[in-house]
Amino acid sequence: MLAALLYGQEDLRLETVPDPTPADGEVVIEVGAATTCGTDLKVWRRGGHAKMLKPPTLFGHEAAGQIVALGAGVIGWNVGDRVVANNSAPCMTCFFCQRQEFSLCTNLTFNNGTFAKYLKVPALIVQHNLLSVPAGLSDAMAAMTEPLACVLHGVARSNVKPGDRVVLLGDGAIGLMFVAALAKQSAEVFLFGGSDSRLDIGKKFGAAKTFNYRQVPDLPNLVRDLTDGWGADIAIEATGVPSAWETAIACVRPGATVNLFGGCPRDTTITVNTEQLHYNELTLKGVFHNTPEFVRAALALIASHTVPFELLISDHQPLKNLEQVFQDMKQRKVVKVAIVP
Template sequence: MKAAVLHAREDLRVERVPVPTAGPGELVLRVDAALTCGTDLKVFRRGYHAKMLTLNRLFGHELAGTVVEVGEGVTAFALGDRVVPLNSAPCDACFFCRQGQQNLCDDLLFNNGAYAEFIGIPARIVEKNTLKLPAVMPFEHAALTEPLACVMRGLEESQAKAGQTVIVLGAGPIGLLFIHAASLEGLHVIAVVKRSDQVGTAKRFGAQQVLRIGDVADPIAAARALTPEGRGADIVIEAVATPEAWQWAVQMARKGGLINLFGGPPAGTTVQFDTNLLHYSDLTLKASFHHTPSTARAAFDLLCSGRFQCQDFLTGTATLDEVPEVFTRMLVRPAEGIVPEIKTAIFPGRPANELHPAFAAAEKVSA
């Protein structure tokens, strides 16, 4: 089969690799849709990810597809089922899992290989983090489950409640997911963006107010001025991943407010905070990482509800052969005024002459 393989920094190649087979408890899926992701772009740029991916590995982690092989002992899924597998599953036995922090599991099992014709799903992910799609749900919509699950974890950890005011710094894919999910949860959303083209996009996804930093002399004061009585936001979500944005976020919160430092700057990055401000304003700093099985299901339920603007997040399409070109293009932000892609949907397509052996055998029997 064909699959995208990461060889080094900015060296991604579509190659022929062995077709996966299902061991006990496992599934093999035909990949019907996969999505580009900022984390994958970070891995592409750096050539590795300390937890998720090293060199010479299959690439991509947001996908949905059709079951084409069922391993021994699997009873919850059958050939032909339409499913979305998450990209990880916890052990549910270690200290952190027992504390309800499954995203911090000591043995968190990751799975990659979304940019391929087929993908194998490990038994633990089959058991804990694979969900069946409604018949009418497009595969590319279901593939939004993983990034939205991380956002739902962020909102959960921020103790977000309807009626609160939240400032979201950043209007990239994750920032827009936060804006949209928070607005659907009934929060008043203020978006702080950099580019003029992001103003309309943020409003389309539910931001009631949008501040473009280039339009004001003091973004912190301007953002606070948009909050009730100018006191600052109940919650500030940082989704830019720069030290400056982390520092701004702390100064945009009200007394007693919560700041979720969601964006992850490069390793070794440091920031400085005003200790007086933190102490006397009684601020809470959080940093949310990844997702849990419960937030995966919360995300999936929201996507299935019909309330989520799935299609608006999918602003481009590509074939499997075009994946390296897509990521090379993603390295360069388009010029001001040109609306950038949010997510590109990759459609590998059913191989014309290469059915998975187990699925081909089943089709032959049914015929």
């Protein structure tokens, strides 16, 4: 089969590799659609990921399709079932899993390789994070379950209460998903991004106000003007840029929570004012990945059709155009693209 392999920094190659065969407990799905993600873009640009993969490796981690082969011992699934596979599953037995902190699992099983005709799904993911796609839901829509699950996990860790004023930094797919999830919690969301077309999607997802940060000379001061001089109750950073982490901290009121969600490049650092952190009783949280609970909640939210998540899919392209798709993502011409093998 034809598959995408990542060899290093912006080194993505389409190669012919053997069709996968499922081992015990595994399944193989024929990919109906694999959606691109901001994480894929970062990994492509940086040439790797601290947790998910090390080159050279099969690439891509969001996909839905149809089961075409079952390994020995697989129960509850049949050839022909339409499914979406999360890109990971916790072991359920380690120190963190025993405390239900599944995103911190020390043995987290990751799976990559969605940009291909077939995807082999490891046994742990089959057991814990393989879900049926509801009738009437397209593969491209179902494939967005994984990033939305990460967002729902992030919202849950942000201590959101109805009426909270939330600053959201970043208008990528993750940032826009955050807007939708926060609006569902009756939060007042102030979205900052660099693309007017993406900010328009943010409005449709429920943002109370949107701002092009290029037109804002002093972002923290603007936030104070929007919040009676105090600052936001919550700030969520969804860009993965260290300076934006510092901006998020500068935007909040005493007693606020700052969710540092966007993964920054390895070995980067930020500066935090210790007086502000201590005397303002700030809560700074790094939030990573998802859990089985939120994988299920994400698919249910997409299938409810209460949020027009289809607005995030800018285009559908064949696998042979994947390199150009990443170039377009790099230039912010598209949000997400559904790759159809």
